[in-house]
Amino acid sequence: MLRELRESSDLQPLTRCRHLLVIFESEGAAWLDFSERTTPANAIDACRVQFVYDAAAIEGEHARQIKGTAFGFLSCLAASVAWQMTRNLETPDFAAALEQGLSAMRDLREKGHGSVSHPGAGFPAERLAAVIKDPGYRFSRAEFPGSAPKSAPASPKSAGMGPSQAWSLLVDSQRCRQRTDDQPAYELARLVLLNGPIALYDVPHVGIGNLIAVHRDEIESLRTLDQLICRYRDHDKGKLPLSIGIFGPPGSGKSFAVSQLAEALLGKQRWLEFNLSQFDTLAELNGAFHQIRDRVLQQQLPVAFFDEFDSQHYRWLQYLLAPMQDGKFQQGQLTHTLGKCIFVFAGATSLTFETFGPPAPSQDALDDERKAHREFVLAKGPDFRSRLDAYLDVVGPNRRMVVAPPDKKAGKSKRAVSNGNNEITETISGYSFREDLEDLTFPISRALMIRSKLGCARDEKLDIDEALVRALLRAERYRHGARSLDKILQPLQAARPGRLQRSLLPPRGQLDMQTHATGFLAQCDGAEPARTVPPMSEADVAAVAPAIHRVWRELGRKGGWLKPWLDAEMADLPAAIEKYNKKQKDPEERKPPWLGKFLIESNREAAGRMPEILDIVGLRLASGRWAADEEAAVRQHLEYHLELLAEAEHHRWMQWHLQQGWRYAAKKDEDHKRHDCLLPFAELAEVQKNKDRDAIRHYPDFAKEAGKKIVFAAADDPHATKPRRSAAKP
Known part of the structure; x- marks a missing residue:
């Protein structure tokens, strides 16, 4: 995006804006702040980019999951931006506006303009305004200078030579x-x-069933397979099978990857597994085809997993071509139609699809190399490759390997060894591999x-x-x-x-x-x-606790959920509750007199657990004031780990309340110490989760109140102590 804005003459006028918002449907948006530029030429490098995104989705994914559409999506975003500008015209929080607008866009996509049982309701402005006020969807945030991102590698072939400059x-x-x-x-x-x-x-990342991937290539490959299988399932007439190849080293988890994908999209009952290395005759392979055909006749979409399809010197490839190409197989004089099904072929001899089969011999190739390639061609290897609709390279627990310049001294297969530069090299089936140093x-x-x-x-x-x-x-x-x-x-x-x-x-x-x-x-x-986490001093707790209450109070006002008896400074809570109780004629409406002191202790406890929570992600409190760039780095680090830290904050809040005798109830009741948020973090409503997230986002502000700053904990931290080690087993 930044490259196009920098290089495209058609788009460069957009960089004259003070603020530019770029939307990627309901999966993300970017806010480009050009207010710091000095000349039009340095607009991109001088801009500050805030990216709001769904970390588990790509552009258009939410829309593909929902049938039908609506109108007014950009109106949702315009409304959220306008609302933020009315709240603070000088420094509007466009990152929050984007998150609110994207949430409203998703709500509009899912619920449309209302139920069909209530026609003529018009645009659901009131409902969407409530979503903008309290977003029901969670988006992540990242901030970086416009000069930071560069292009990603064009392909895996360009990887492996060292860490790239791709952001x-x-x-x-x-x-x-x-x-x-x-x-x-x-x-x-x-x-x-x-x-x-x-x-x-x-x-x-991408999560499909129990399969989670974070590498860029794996994410793209899995999403491609996901879309391909969904299109085949929903729109293909099924005259030909869908053929997918899975490649990777032995023990890399090939069957697990594809089974999770199949179960998530098609269900557990669709899975059939055949190990071709155990087959001796063509009759056994025909028996497998009949099992697939039986499932099709039962109106199912079977997934047939052919493990070790390249065993026995590629013997079975010739018999797989006709089913893949024509959707039919021959048994004696009879030809049977397979129907709509999915073939998955997992190999055992190739690390990647690119290296399936021996390399084409060069002019100075050895006789063994020429013979191996000729046998691969006669076994229909190239024909098999051309009939695959898609493929997936599975890596496993080791660093991925990429093709290196050929080693003429290497044989057909060589064990992984170090080349003296702390780099693993390996030769398999005529291909030389080296570690991909870009695989982090x-x-x-x-x-x-x-x-x-x-x-x-x-x-x-x-x-x-x-x-x-x-x-x-x-x-x-x-x-x-x-x-x-x-x-x-x-x-x-x-x-x-x-x-x-x-x-x-x-x-x-x-x-x-x-x-x-x-x-x-x-x-x-x-x-x-192991770092020891020093407790916060009494003076620091006394300084931070009121700040925590002030932020919580301000958020409550903005969100409309702050109760009147809590709208006071922390030290004044007992008096505020007493004053509130005097105004209540109904005794049922009065709050327990101990509640004020309890809330003070709750804020003090929240301050005291800050060091422990910061330590989870390698941060600690230190004396002094930080520079602007230091504060920005810490705030972004908190954003990258926001969900984990918010869960930790909620867990410790819940543990403390349970120790004070509070218990869960569907409705909050202070008199009997009942609270509706005493649930695991994952079970909370988004509105309640946002309270914990906002607390983490304000940690830097809390630290400032105590005259401290948050810093990254180094290995030579003065608070570090040697870990207690267990004795090794003899």
Whole structure:
């Protein structure tokens, strides 16, 4: 977008605006603030960009899920922008306006202009105004200078030569003064491993069933498959099967990826699985086709998963061509029609679709190379490739590999080795591979895979030794992919739900079968010191608690939910409640006299837990005032982890209330200590979640009230202490 604004003569006049809003349907919007430019030539580089986005969706995805349409979508956004300008004309909060407008657009898409049972109601202005006031949808926010983003790599082929200059939200979310841009996402992976997928809420990702992907290429591939399967399911007449290829190293989780996609879109009952390496005769393959045909005759859309289709020297490819091309298979003298179905072919000999089959021989190729390619052609390998409708490359728990210049000294297959520059190289079926140094997301894939194999619930907090976390996420390589990781995790899984300690690891010899044991154990020993979180001083609590109440009070006024007996300074709450009670003739309307002091203690408790919550994402309180760029970096870091921190804030708020004797009830009742928000964070209404999110967003303001600032905690933090280490198993 910024490149087009910079280079397109047709779009450059737009940069003369003071504020430019760009909408990506209801999935996101960008606010470009050009107020700091000095000349028209530097408008883009000098602008400040705020991006409001749905981290789990792409442009148009919400609309595709809903049949029908409406009109007035941009009116929703215009109304939210106008409302924000009436509230503060000098410095309107356009980021909030975009979030409110996008929420209203989604509400209009889902509910239209009202129920068909109430015709003639007209444009639902009142309903949409309520949504703008209290958004019912959650959008993430990111801020960056216009000079930061650059183009992403044109294709995976251009990757692998080192960290690119392509800007990404995920890389930016990991950036702070102590870290470099080419650092893999170990910090975010640690949060995912300990807290679950909520740590990814504000990072672009795709979630399909239990499958979650964060790498740009995986996201695009999965979304392409999602759209392809949906179109085939809803619109295709089904004369030909839909053919999809799945490629990746053994143990990368190919069957899991496609099964989650199929279950999410078609249901569990549609899945059929056949391992072609176990077939001996053509009759067995025809039997598989008959099973598929039977499902079709039952009015189902079956998904047939052909595992190891490239086994036995590509023997089965010739028999798969006719079903893929014509939707028919021959048995004896009879030709049978398959009908509408989906074929999924998972290979076992190729890391990627690009390297399926041996490379075409060059003029100086060896005889073995020419023979291998000739056999692949005779086995109908190129014909099979041309009949695939789509493909997915699955990586697994290791860093992805990309094709490197050919190694003439390498044989057909060579074990992964280090080339002396801490870079893994490997040769498989005539192709040389090297690690993709631009793949910074592989630790996150490991974290998700570890949680899945340990049987963690989606919102479960994992109790695990920090040294073990470091080793599992930073291991150089798992020799056999997900299978090796599974072997290492088996003794840990048996120890759950107890704390997972380093002493549960397999013996060194068995560990070395699955990974480089010396390096793995060295990672355990090299775990960063565990930070001790010093409690907030009494003076700081006394300064911050009233600020927390003031912000909460102001939000309540804006939202229209502030009760009259709470509209007072924190210290004056007991008197305000007493004054309110005197005006109430009905005793049922009076508030308990202890409520004022309780609310004061509640605000003090909220102030006291700030250091603990900040520590979750590597932040701490420090004395002094920060510069503008430091404050902006901290505020953006909080935004990138907003959902995780809001959940932590709510959990600790709930725990404290339960300790004070409060219990859940559908309706709030102070007299009997009942509260309707004593629920897990995931079960709260968006309006209630926003209170916790707003509290986190105002943490920098709370710190200022105490004369402090929020900083990134470095490894040499003076508050750091050496972790307690578990003894290694002999």
